[in-house]
């Protein structure tokens with residue numbers, strides 16, 4: 376359920392006429408619905424009845440206004456960099472609800488996490504463990520640790536976003552993890568707190584989640600037999616959404632399937648959802664610049680692959696809707712951006728609203744991994760981000776200016 380809808384044939388975000396936003400701030404822009412973000416967060420969080428913390432995966436959508444909204448709903452953050460930690464803290468997220476994932480945390484980043492007293496580091500290698508021990512010893516503190524174990528489970532998703540197979544770079548093979556925990560337990564400045572895993576993103580079936588949970592559960596009982604107690608079980612994120620015709624489980628089904636496996640485990644659950652909360656709570660609004668007929672119909676818009684990378688990078692589908700529905704009908708063709716690459720498309724060989732210059736289009740399901748993966752390629756200023764809220768809207772990130780493009784550059 377989301378709050379993007381037509382009112383008298385004009386596409387609205389909640390009760391805001393999207394044409395009004397475009398008139399005021401220009402295009403393109405990302406537009407999120409506060410009511411949808413809130414509804415998705417609560418639906419996910421309340422689906423779980425066991426003690427848990429919902430640590431939103433910051434990488435999916437990292438604007439501090441949105442992180443602050445989740446903080447106000449009791450949410451924490453899953454972070455993967457010092458930059459994300461900085462954002463999460465600025466947004467008012469309780470450090471004791473922050474978990475730090477990622478295969479390549481630098482020593483400076485480890486120090487920043489320790490200084491901030493985050494809940495735990497999801498350590499992904501023995502070398503990282505030793506670096507963390509070192510930094511914690513220098514600071515005279517204890518580092519709370521969980522190992523991210525790699526359960527070798529096929530999440531059946533796009534190869535680029537599968538993370539839980541043995542051939543993926545993530546985590547410690549579950550078969551080697553006992554040794555890693557024993558090593559950690561013997562280190563003076565490491566406190567073992569949990570076990571974590573994350574097998575991939577945009578999963579549309581619960582069975583890979585259940586399969587990996589079963590493997591992790593067996594591993595936790597092995598740990599307990601060796602006297603290593605676990606306080607937190609972090610199951611990562613990965614629940615998929617509907618972009619086109621997928622039928623992913625809803626959060627209640629996902630929670631039920633996981634909780635059925637958790638009965639005799641005495642741990643606090645940590646969840647790291649990203650896409651399922653923000654994906655369908657955000658759109659990208661773009662304007663048609665020109666149309667032309669080449670080998671096929673091209674609709675050239677003012678947003679490009681630098682603004683929304685998913686179609687170019689993964690061949691991802693994003694539905695496209697007209698902001699003004701004039702009954703213009705549909706046509707087949709490509710929606711392309713101004714970037715000088717053939718791979719710069721938002722939609723390829725798909726039906727789309729028949730459009731003409733100056734029409735506004737809504738690129739749907741763009742709230743997750745949309746703005747956060749955008750870049751300045753072709754020296755294009757990154758677009759504005761806007762939060763719709765009832766009858767009003769707030770610019771939560773201003774459009775970049777040309778001056779901002781070269782800030783920090785210098786001719787020697």
Ligand code: LLP
Nearest residue numbers: 432476573576577612613647648649650744
């Ligand atoms: N936790 C960890 C450790 C992760 O690596 C990720 C996503 C998540 C949680 C959140 O996963 P989600 O609930 O959003 O599926 N750029 C790609 C997705 C990359 C996902 C990377 N990791 C895309 O646009 O589809």
